[in-house]
Amino acid sequence: MDSHLSRPGPPLRALLPVRLIALGIVCGLAMAGLIARLAYLQLVIHPQLLQRSEGNRLRIVPIPASRGNVYDRKGRLLAGSRFSYSVTLHPTKLDKKSADEVYQRLEELLALPAEDIARKVAAAGFQSPYPIYLKRDVDDQTIAQLLENQTKFPGIGISQEAVRFYPHGRLAAHVLGYTGEITQKELETRAPKGYKSGDIMGKAGLERIYDETLRGQDGGTYMEVDARGRTIRQFKVEEPVQGTHLVLSVDFDLQKAAEKHLEGQKGAVIVMDVNTGEVLAMASKPDYDPNLFTGTISPKDWKEVQAQDHPFHNRALNAYPPGSTFKIVTTIAGAETGVVTPSSLWMSTGYLRIGGMVMHDHEAHGAVNIEQAFAYSVNTAYSEIGLRTGIGPIKLWADAFRLGTATGISLPGEADGHIPDRAWKKKYIKEDWYAGDSANSAIGQGFNQVTPLQAARMMVALGNGGDVLKPELVKSIRQPNGATKQMLKHEVQNHVTIKPLTMDMLNRGMIGSVKYGTSGILARPDIVVGAKTGTAQDPPRKDHAWMVALAPMHKPRIAIAVFVENGGWGASTAGPIAKTMIEVLIPPPKPPEAKKPVTP
Structure with missing residues (x-):
């Protein structure tokens, strides 16, 4: 007999614990599976079944x-x-x-x-x-x-x-x-x-x-x-x-007048309260009837809306070259750096050659001081100011007014725009900055881009002593019972400190623009208005037309910015709209009634 066949095996009591442990593991796994299944039924399937059941009996x-x-x-x-x-x-x-x-x-x-x-x-x-x-x-x-x-x-x-x-x-x-x-x-x-x-x-x-x-x-x-x-x-x-x-800052009559006078054109009108930043009117054309979207808009109506030139674009929030309205910034930058003084003179011969570029005036004005250069919008004078001042100070003052930066108004789709300098051109255009760029920027051309709302905000700051205010559309939020829930607070986004002499030169220029310059359409016998026109190139299309204004100048109440896309000359296209805005808010005096002849 082989010895390995006669070797005794392990005793039964020694195997029992191992078998019990194995059995325990199997039972434990089975129990865990059962618990998991019950949990799944309770937590996952049951709510679904309950939802189906309730869905069948609950409406x-x-x-x-x-x-x-x-x-x-x-x-x-x-x-x-x-x-x-x-x-x-x-x-x-x-x-x-x-x-x-x-x-x-x-x-x-x-x-x-x-x-x-x-x-x-x-x-x-x-x-x-x-x-x-x-x-x-x-x-x-x-x-x-x-x-x-x-x-x-x-x-x-x-x-x-x-x-x-x-x-x-x-x-x-x-x-x-x-x-x-x-x-x-x-x-x-x-x-x-x-x-x-x-x-x-x-x-x-x-x-x-x-x-x-x-x-x-x-x-x-x-x-x-x-x-x-x-x-x-x-x-x-x-x-x-x-x-x-919502109770808005918008005035119904002013809004209606703005839209009426902008009808048939592409552009925007903004009127703001200089002391609060409240938007009294914001018009943009072309537009649409929001009632069309109350139900399901018909294919016919949708086709008619789309046939217009971007009717959903709020042009008050789109960025465009500001043209000569930017000469406000150039005037301040030049005066604050000492380049521009009340006695400064420039000779306008009708054109100025800068390298291979030629700057043109509408006509030769001869010798002009800063008031006249502003009032007549003399491009050659402002090109020289831009060259002597340099883009650095011009950019600095544009930034102070937050030009090229979204206003933060409570509307979607607002553009930033941009005011370029050397670093900007190098980053985005991949080119160096040339003298012609400074001259172009000084007159609001070149790469300059601002929104009409930003232009209005700049005028607000000029009218209130330097506070750059956030444009506000909502005055208050009210409960259905009429109780005021929340009054919106006015936000000062920056304060611009300008020397009195600089402001005096600028104000004289804006008043001169109305009295004898390009903004003459705004002249009134009862109040003094200050303004600046702008014509911005948009080749190969017609020029854009601008006008910004403050009224009345002795104690400004309202700031206005009018922009007409491809409208041509600012004075003839944007001017009449700005005039109407002022007349609605500050009605001109009625002419005296003719005296009836006395019958003997």
């Missing part, structure tokens, strides 16, 4: 909140609400097998693509207890057809809700903006704030920036329904809460 009919109103500074309504019909679809009442047929019928009646309806239902899910908005602001005839053919449109609901209404149509369209249904992309970022599919939100202008303030809080009617979708009971009603109101 929520939303009661949308009315948006807050928007008023002008005197309480006149600019944006409100009106009631209209909306068509909704309850997914739980749809039969998946016949859903496509229903979508096709709805396409014919509502002029909505069937695939868009299917996409909305798929996104919400057939078990969603919430109705899906298909179309808002539906006409009475379509509503009547739906009611007469209810059996063909299972799940369709008709509700009456408040929709946005702009009583004055296009007036202040770029300030107010418009509303529309939230998109899936917008929902991804706004869902945590309580937004849901089908919600209406601001898409542009103040409607967008102040959307959370204006939108209010939706209510809803909670109903229990049976398997066929019939109402068993209504067990809860949450009333909607209207959004808060």
Whole structure:
């Protein structure tokens, strides 16, 4: 017998602990799996099943909140609400097998693509207890057809809700903006704030920036329904809460006048209060009627809107070369560095050659001092000032007025613009700075880019003693009951300290421009107005037209900037608009009535 066959094995009691441990591990794993499964069912599957169950028996009919109103500074309504019909679809009442047929019928009646309806239902899910908005602001005839053919449109609901209404149509369209249904992309970022599919939100202008303030809080009617979708009971009603109101700084009459006189042109008009920074008017043309977007805009209306030249661009916030309005900055820079004095003289022969570049005047003015050079807008004189002063001080003073920097106004889409210097040109143009660049910048040409709103903000600072104020559109936020919730504070973005002698030279130039220079259209017998015209090249198109102004000069109240895109000469195109703005706010004296002859 082999010795290994007779070797005794391990005793049974020695193997028992090992087997028990193995059995314990197996049982433990089984128990862990069971617990995990139960947790999965409880935490993941159960809520889904519960949602499906509740979706089958719970129906929520939303009661949308009315948006807050928007008023002008005197309480006149600019944006409100009106009631209209909306068509909704309850997914739980749809039969998946016949859903496509229903979508096709709805396409014919509502002029909505069937695939868009299917996409909305798929996104919400057939078990969603919430109705899906298909179309808002539906006409009475379509509503009547739906009611007469209810059996063909299972799940369709008709509700009456408040929709946005702009009583004055296009007036202040770029300030107010418009509303529309939230998109899936917008929902991804706004869902945590309580937004849901089908919600209406601001898409542009103040409607967008102040959307959370204006939108209010939706209510809803909670109903229990049976398997066929019939109402068993209504067990809860949450009333909607209207959004808060905005009171703007805009003056209705001034805004209306600005838009009327800008009609048919491309451009912008801004009028500001020099002491507060409040925007009294902001007009931009071409524009659009925000009422078109309240419901579903028709292809015809959309085509007409798009046929215009960028009607959604707020030209008050777009950047353009400032032309001779920039001579205000050059005057200050030259005077503060000692290059310009009251006794300085320049000889205007009609042109000035700088290297291979020739600067032209409208005419030869002969010897001119700084007041005359400003009033007549003598390019050759200001080119010489630019050459002697250098781009450094010019850039420094432009920066002090925050030219080339967005104002921070509560509107979307504001451009910065830029005031170039050596470093800027090297970085963006990849070229050195030449003498001609300094001459060009001094007269507001070359690479200079500012917005009309920035130009108005500069005039505000000149009118109030140096405070660069943030332009404000909203004066206050009010509760639906009329109580003031918040008063907006005025923000000083910078303070510009200018020597009295410099301001005296500049003021004389602006007054001279109106009395005998290029801004003569603003001359009035009752008040003194200061202004500067501007004509900025835009080859191969016509020049841009500018005018900036302060009134009255003894104690300025208003600052004005008018820009007309490809408008030609500033005095003839922008001037009449600026004149009207001043006349609306400071009416000229009425002529004395003719005395009636005395009858003997």
